[in-house]
Amino acid sequence: MQPFVVMAKPVGSLCNLECSYCYYLETGRLFSGQHQQVRMSDSLLETYIHQYIASSPGPVVQFTWHGGEPTLAGLDFYRLVVKLQKRYLPEGWSCWNNLQTNGILLDDEWCSFLADAQFDVGLSIDGTQWLHDKNRKDHRGSGSYERAVAAVRCLQSHGIQPDLLCTVTSDSAKEPLAVYRALKELNTGWIQFIPIVRLAADGNPTSDSVTGEEYGNFLCAIFDDWISHDLGQLNVQLFAEMALVWSGGNASLCWMAPTCGQVLIVEHDGGVYSCDHFVNPDHRIGDIESSHLNTLVDSPVQRRFGNDKQTKLPLQCRSCSWLSICNGGCPKDRFALAENGEQGLNYLCTGLRQIFAHAEQPLRHVMKLRKQGLTSEAIIAELLAELQVRWQGVGRNDPCPCGSGRKAKHCCWSKRL
Secondary structure, three states, X not given: OOOOEEEEOOOOOOOOEOOOOOOOHHHHHHHOOXXXXXXXXXXXXXXXXXXXXXXXXXXXXXXXXXXXXXXXXXXXXXXXXXXXXXXXXXXXXXXXXXXXXOOOOOOHHHHHHHHHOOOXXXXXXXXXXXXXXXXXXXXXXXXXXXXXXXXXXXXXXXXXXXXXXXXXXXXXXXXXXXXXXXXXXXXXXXXXXXXXXXXXXXXXXXXXXXXXXXXXXXXXXXXXXXXXXXXXXXXXXXXXXXXXXXXXXXOOOHHHOOOOOOEEEEOOOOEEEOOOOOOOHHHEEEEOOOOOHHHHHOOHHHHHHHHHHHHOOOHHHHOOOOHHHHOOOOHHHOOEEOOOOOEEEOOOHHHHHHHHHHHHHHHHHHHXXXXXXXXXXXXXXXXXXXXXXXXXXXXXXXXXXXXXXXXXXXXXXXHOO
């Protein structure tokens, strides 16, 4: 059995925000006809922690607490988490806890606990204030940007640098540098960009969904700014994952893996589901009260779910030069038609191919220079010098030196030095 990861939802889809693009709020309907507890019971929590530690190869066990908004479970819940983890950890083992939060409830007491218990924190913030407040409102309709920023600052005052999780909508895709630089100013050192792709009742993408072309343009603009100014100082998750693959490693992001099914969801009632994006009756594979996590992750239905990612790839993907890094992308986004009319192409395919083509040569060059012992500052200086040479003699109507085939004025003209 391969090692697997679990994302626990201690309060299910319960949240203190009503984000316009949230895919998880609808899962609350699964429990609407039941007596729903506010949070996972203590006994169920103990069962989960015991099973998960017993299923881990060790010596570090990774726990992820997700939502909804997991801080709604309360501080005492997480104090119990730490207590139970210590009870069941074999000698010499340790736990790594990650809390994914909107930050609204984080205050000094919370941040002090998270620091003392050595939690990592992922905090959602959508770049600029107007973009964030447009989509991430509380139940009264008020924006939450200032509270999210305050949470970042509170965490930092306690020695925690949170990972910043930023969604990419059709709106934010139009302002890549404003979004990137607003996040950069928070000085946390790590940013994740999460594309919003949702389907409306008619089966078409919603108006806030980012298109493949928009996503590609967004990422390429940020990549150019990052590699020219922030290399070695700030990590962008996708760029780090691409570099990892091109250096011979395996991507840690599940959507970039050849198969999936190794990231289970445990809901607040103990139900276990195939994936965070497939919490529905068709993908409920059992529960931890009647089955063990080991059994569920290795069940035929879950193996089939994971292998379908590879076996149902359209021909266009199988023959694509980027297959080794993309592997078809996340199954939830594979609803577009391939060039030959075959179903199952990733809706973001155009954008993913664009960023891979745009970033491969520079990233490989960076890796080569690092092997030679150059510092990040020296690498940036060399890249900028090479860029100056590449643009030498290029006019507005000449082919862009990036190799896109477009005229420079319609491509990278604004990015030249």
